[in-house]
Amino acid sequence: MTRSPRALTGQRPIPVTAGIGLRPAHYDRVMRERPAVAWFEVHAENHMTAGHLATSLQDIAADYPLSLHAVGLSLGSTSCADDSHLSRFRALVNMLRPVLVSDHLSWSAVDGVHLPDLLPLPYSEEALGVIVRNIHTVQDRLRRRLYVENPSRYMPVPNSTMSEGEFLSEVVLRTGCGILLDVNNLYVTAVNMGASPLATLDDFLFRISPADIAEIHLAGHTSVPLRSGGSLLVDHHGGDVCAEVWAIFEAAIAHLGPVATVVEWDTHLPSFDALQAQAASVQSVLSLARKARHVGVG
Numbered sequence: 001m002t003r004s005p006r007a008l009t010g011q012r013p014i015p016v017t018a019g020i021g022l023r024p025a026h027y028d029r030v031m032r033e034r035p036a037v038a039w040f041e042v043h044a045e046n047h048m049t050a051g052h053l054a055t056s057l058q059d060i061a062a063d064y065p066l067s068l069h070a071v072g073l074s075l076g077s078t079s080c081a082d083d084s085h086l087s088r089f090r091a092l093v094n095m096l097r098p099v100l101v102s103d104h105l106s107w108s109a110v111d112g113v114h115l116p117d118l119l120p121l122p123y124s125e126e127a128l129g130v131i132v133r134n135i136h137t138v139q140d141r142l143r144r145r146l147y148v149e150n151p152s153r154y155m156p157v158p159n160s161t162m163s164e165g166e167f168l169s170e171v172v173l174r175t176g177c178g179i180l181l182d183v184n185n186l187y188v189t190a191v192n193m194g195a196s197p198l199a200t201l202d203d204f205l206f207r208i209s210p211a212d213i214a215e216i217h218l219a220g221h222t223s224v225p226l227r228s229g230g231s232l233l234v235d236h237h238g239g240d241v242c243a244e245v246w247a248i249f250e251a252a253i254a255h256l257g258p259v260a261t262v263v264e265w266d267t268h269l270p271s272f273d274a275l276q277a278q279a280a281s282v283q284s285v286l287s288l289a290r291k292a293r294h295v296g297v298g
Contacts, residue, residue: 018282044070068098076121102147123167152235169207182217219264238267
């Protein structure tokens with residue numbers, strides 16, 4: 001039976017517009033200038049100990065809606081969520097009161113040891129039971145809905161019996177969680193698996209209700225040559241969004257309508273002005289979709 005998480009409302013809703021992924025290098029400028037940005041997404045693990053960064057982010061949160069994006073809950077681990085980590089995460093959520101809280105459909109910890117990567121899990125009934133249990137644990141502790149992001153995958157995972165769309169639709173059904181759709185991850189995974197990105201997107205959108213998709217990620221990736229020949233796409237968040245990913249994003253927005261969207265950068269971080277320009281490009285896609293829907297209704 002599905003249990004509905006008890007919602008904890010943030011300061012204000014995230015506008016259905018383009019946001020900016022805010023990294024510590026740009027905190028001082030944001031605090032000094034208070035630029036015209038609709039909302040920011042920030043990484044949780046940068047702020048889970050008391051210090052300058054947490055204090056600065058609390059100041060920023062007073063003026064901007066936040067989406068808090070985590071990488072350390074390890075929702076796919078067979079052991080329950082690490083209690084100490086979850087307690088610190090809950091304290092951060094309570095302090096910042098973000099509108100959205102998210103993490104990944106992956107695992108990164110075993111027996112108390114945290115690994116520096118987001119590792120894939122099989123899309124099987126057994127793994128489904130694990131992820132459902134852990135999402136319930138997190139939502140019960142946070143007293144709010146968690147959003148789960150589709151990860152990049154670099155090779156087939158043995159014992160998978162469902163598509164990613166099938167698996168995530170069951171996760172939503174059994175936990176009441178929401179979805180953060182990473183379009184770049186979807187593209188990277190499809191190409192690495194030899195599948196059609198558009199067909200993968202169609203399956204995803206066919207199985208998951210638009211009402212459950214609250215945020216979209218865009219990002220850059222790179223191609224890495226393999227010793228055995230060929231190449232592998234690697235999600236690195238360190239470059240521009242390629243034309244193919246933009247096309248998948250536009251197809252997703254045509255189906256979903258406007259969705260709050262951010263371009264992720266974690267390496268080779270550009271200037272804040274460059275991030276604002278990218279947000280403007282995203283906003284043009286969202287505005288065209290909104291206009292098209294309005295004309296269609298009219």
